[in-house]
Amino acid sequence: MSEAKTVAVLGGGVGGVVAAAHLRKELPQRHRVVLVDREPRHLFAPSLLWLMTGARTADQITRPLDRLAKRDIEVVWGDITRIDPETRRITVVEGGEEGAVDLATRVLEADFVVVSLGAELAPEIIPGLAEAGHNIYSLAGAETLRDALRAFHGGRIVVLTAAPAYKCPAAPYEAAMLIGDYARKGKMAEATRVDLFAAEPGPMGVAGPEVSAGVRSMVEARGIGYHPEHQVVEVDPARRRLTFANGVTTGFDLLAYVPPHRAPGVVRDAGLTDDTGWIPADRDTLHTAHPGVYAIGDVTTIPLVMGKPLPMAGVFAERQAKVVAGNIARQITGSGDTAAFDGHGECFVETGGRRAGFGRGDFYAEPTPRVDLYPVGLRWHLAKVVFEKRWLHRRF
Numbered sequence: 001m002s003e004a005k006t007v008a009v010l011g012g013g014v015g016g017v018v019a020a021a022h023l024r025k026e027l028p029q030r031h032r033v034v035l036v037d038r039e040p041r042h043l044f045a046p047s048l049l050w051l052m053t054g055a056r057t058a059d060q061i062t063r064p065l066d067r068l069a070k071r072d073i074e075v076v077w078g079d080i081t082r083i084d085p086e087t088r089r090i091t092v093v094e095g096g097e098e099g100a101v102d103l104a105t106r107v108l109e110a111d112f113v114v115v116s117l118g119a120e121l122a123p124e125i126i127p128g129l130a131e132a133g134h135n136i137y138s139l140a141g142a143e144t145l146r147d148a149l150r151a152f153h154g155g156r157i158v159v160l161t162a163a164p165a166y167k168c169p170a171a172p173y174e175a176a177m178l179i180g181d182y183a184r185k186g187k188m189a190e191a192t193r194v195d196l197f198a199a200e201p202g203p204m205g206v207a208g209p210e211v212s213a214g215v216r217s218m219v220e221a222r223g224i225g226y227h228p229e230h231q232v233v234e235v236d237p238a239r240r241r242l243t244f245a246n247g248v249t250t251g252f253d254l255l256a257y258v259p260p261h262r263a264p265g266v267v268r269d270a271g272l273t274d275d276t277g278w279i280p281a282d283r284d285t286l287h288t289a290h291p292g293v294y295a296i297g298d299v300t301t302i303p304l305v306m307g308k309p310l311p312m313a314g315v316f317a318e319r320q321a322k323v324v325a326g327n328i329a330r331q332i333t334g335s336g337d338t339a340a341f342d343g344h345g346e347c348f349v350e351t352g353g354r355r356a357g358f359g360r361g362d363f364y365a366e367p368t369p370r371v372d373l374y375p376v377g378l379r380w381h382l383a384k385v386v387f388e389k390r391w392l393h394r395r396f
Contacts, residue, residue: 004030004031004032005031005032005111005112005332006031006032006034006108006109006110006111006112007023007027007031007033007034007110007111007112007113007328008034008090008110008112009023009033009034009035009036009116010036010080010083010090010113010114010115010116010117011115011116011117011118011297012035012036012037012039012042012065012075013037013118013297013314013317014045014297014314014317014318014321015114015116015118015296015297015314015317015318015320016035016037016116016321017035017042017065017068017395018318018321018322018325019114019116019296019321019322019324019325020033020035020068020073021068021071021395022321022322022325022326022329023325023328023329024071026325026326026329026333026336027329027333028333029072031332032074033072033073033074034073034074034075034076034108034110035065035068035073035074035075036075036076036077036078036090036092036108037065037075037076037077038077038078038080039077040064040065040077040095041063041065042062042063042064042065042395042396043061043139044061044062044063044388044391045137045168046168046171046314046348046384046388047060047061047388048061048136048137048138048139048142049142049171049174049175049178049350050178051143051146052134052136052142052143052145052146052149052175052178052179052256053146053149053178053179053181053182054149054150054182058139058143061392062139063392063396064396065077067396068396076092076094076106076108077095078093078094078095078103079092079093079095080117080266081266082266082270083113083115083266083267083269083270083272085113085270085271085290086290087109088110088112088113088292088293089107089108089109089110090113091105091106091108092106092107092108093105094106111292111332112292112294112328112331113292113293113294114294114295114296114321114325114328115267115272115279115288115293115295115296115299116295116296116299116317116321117263117266117267117299118167118297118298119166119167119261119262119263119264119298119299119312120261120262120264120265121135121137121138121259121260122260122261122262123135123162123257123259125162125163125259125262126162126232126233126234126235126259127234127235128236128237129162129257130259131235131237132235132236132237132240132255133160133235133252133255133256133257134148134254134255134256134257135257135258135259136159136171136172136256136257136258137166137167137168137171137258137259145256148254149179149182149254152188152192152254153188153191154191154192155191155192155193155253155254156192156193156194156195156251156252156253157179157192157193157195157253157254157255157256158194158195158196158197158242158250158252158254158256159172159176159179159194159195159196159197159256159257160172160196160197160198160255160256160258161197161198161199161200161257161258162199162257162258162259163231163258163259163261164198164199164200164201165261165309166258166260167261167311167313168312168313168314168347169203169204169206169311169312169313169347170204170215170347170349170359171258172196172198172258173196173203173204173215173218173219173349174349174351175256176194176196176219176224177219177222177224177351177352178350178351178352179194179256180194180222180223180224180352181351181352181353182352184352193225194224194225195224195225195226195227195250196225196227197227197230197232197242197244197250198226198227198228198229199229199231200228200229201228201229202216203215203216204311204359205308206304206306206308206309206310206311206363206369207311207359207363207369207371207373208368208369208370208371210373211371211373214357214373215349215357215373218351218357218376222351222352229246230244230245230246231244231245231246232244232245233245235255239251240252240253240255242255261298261312263279264299267279267299272288272290272293272295274301276301276309277301278299278300278301278309279295279299279301280301281294281301283303283310283341283343283364284340284341285323285324285327285338285340285341286300286320286323286324286341294328296320296321296324297314297316297317297320297321298312298317300320304363304364304369305367305368306367306369310363311345311363313345313347315345315346315347316341316363319341319342319344319345320341322339323339323340323341326339342362343362343363343365343369344360344361344362344363344364345363346358346359347359348380348381348383348387349373349376349380350381351376354378354381354382355376355377355380355381356376356377356380356381356383356384357373357374357375357376357377357380358373358374358380358383359371359372359374
């Protein structure tokens with residue numbers, strides 16, 4: 001395969017950026033690496049937790065994707081309107097300033113495609129949710145929550161997971177603890193109560209009962225009310241009330257939520273998803289049912305032996321990206337060994353007060369994942385700060 005090839009990487013999140021960088025590093029220059037994203041800037045999503053409590057600004061946790069051009073990665077900014085997995089043709093309406101008309105449409109002819117488009121956030125699935133609160137998984141939502149917290153003088157703050165499956169499984173629990181810490185520092189603790197209502201039966205259930213119990217203990221030890229198995233069905237923005245499937249209703253003064261997730265519409269329209277609603281991918285190689293098409297990160301579904309899917313998390317997207325990039329490079333150049341994703345991952349659990357826990361383990365272990373949760377301490381918080389700075393510096 002000596003003729004020039006084109007690899008299209010769809011999505012400029014963690015998985016997409018890593019895949020493009022590793023492809024460019026491993027492929028001779030005559031081969032094209034093209035990264036496509038609808039946003040002109042990469043967002044380091046783990047730091048949204050710090051942004052919402054005022055410890056970061058948007059400029060500190062975003063970087064222009066076009067900086068990748070200095071590494072000979074072709075960056076295309078625009079909406080992907082069609083993916084043809086059989087021909088590997090990608091249709092893109094290129095981006096422009098708000099209100100622009102007559103935007104250019106281009107078709108990318110790829111030899112290999114890496115789908116790393118993540119999960120689409122869909123608060124509109126729950127009536128009233130988008131109008132009533134702040135989406136902590138979006139930059140805009142984290143910013144409006146930050147502003148609302150600054151203006152908050154006391155009352156009930158509710159953190160809500162609107163569906164039982166979502167990316168970054170620790171994040172809503174971290175959010176509740178960081179908000180509680182923010183309230184204490186603002187000297188409004190006596191006038192403020194923080195409650196977490198979760199659709200799932202326990203925190204990070206796929207990591208096992210010990211880890212789940214450990215995270216719950218972290219939350220409750222900080223005076224946060226925890227209410228599992230509360231599936232929200234409706235939100236009344238005017239009355240500030242939540243209604244759950246179990247018949248419970250409750251009020252709030254400030255609402256921070258994790259919205260329902262689904263695969264992006266262009267992925268569903270392409271016929272890439274199965275009855276789970278996500279792209280099935282080989283657990284080792286991340287290859288899909290279509291030749292030359294791979295899927296990594298949150299847009300995939302990889303069933304574990306225990307019956308639950310591999311969690312959606314950036315650490316998995318990053319490691320899957322390296323595997324896929326290496327295997328595509330091997331197919332193009334004919335050199336190197338086949339790599340396999342091993343299911344290992346880890347995450348920090350911010351608790352507030354410059355403290356964090358840390359979990360690490362093998363999610364492909366059988367019959368259940370083997371995950372260790374390390375005690376809360378300053379070292380893990382500092383480790384996350386270093387990780388953030390290294391990521392943004394090394395990748396951009």
